[in-house]
Amino acid sequence: MLDASHALIGASLAKLIPNPYLGLPASLAVHFLADLTPHWDFRTRKVKRSKAKIIFLSLSDAAAGMSLGYIIFADQVPLAYLVLMMFTAQLPDWIEAPYHVFDANFPPFSWVKRLQSRLHNKLDLPWGLVWQVVIVAIIVIWSLG
Numbered sequence: 001m002l003d004a005s006h007a008l009i010g011a012s013l014a015k016l017i018p019n020p021y022l023g024l025p026a027s028l029a030v031h032f033l034a035d036l037t038p039h040w041d042f043r044t045r046k047v048k049r050s051k052a053k054i055i056f057l058s059l060s061d062a063a064a065g066m067s068l069g070y071i072i073f074a075d076q077v078p079l080a081y082l083v084l085m086m087f088t089a090q091l092p093d094w095i096e097a098p099y100h101v102f103d104a105n106f107p108p109f110s111w112v113k114r115l116q117s118r119l120h121n122k123l124d125l126p127w128g129l130v131w132q133v134v135i136v137a138i139i140v141i142w143s144l145g
């Protein structure tokens with residue numbers, strides 16, 4: 001999934017599960033569950049991009065999700081917990097990043113890369129984005145309810 005989606009799911013979980021000992025592992029586990037739903041992200045199609053563009057797209061994606069999560073949840077969840085939960089929800093993708101950016105084809109980066117490739121369910125545009133937005137919206141609205 002987009003890291004924006006992962007961040008918003010993490011933020012919703014921060015609201016739903018105030019206890020960090022339960023919330024943080026749940027946030028990490030839900031990353032893999034979210035990736036199992038058919039989705040589009042910047043790696044759905046093998047597009048050749050420059051390293052600079054990969055870094056720019058990934059950081060924008062991650063930052064957009066954290067900003068949105070902050071706007072929606074800042075007055076409902078303690079800030080440190082909110083940020084930590086959003087970061088944990090994105091964590092496997094952060095660990096995978098050196099594989100893509102620095103060609104770090106060795107553990108733990110290569111392990112996470114292989115695990116994530118196996119678990120990903122890809123679906124191209126537009127439906128891979130439509131379903132993703134619907135799923136994330138339902139989780140966000142449910143957590144606010």
Ligand SMILES: [Zn+2]
Pocket residue numbers: 001031035092093116
């Ligand atoms: Zn992932």
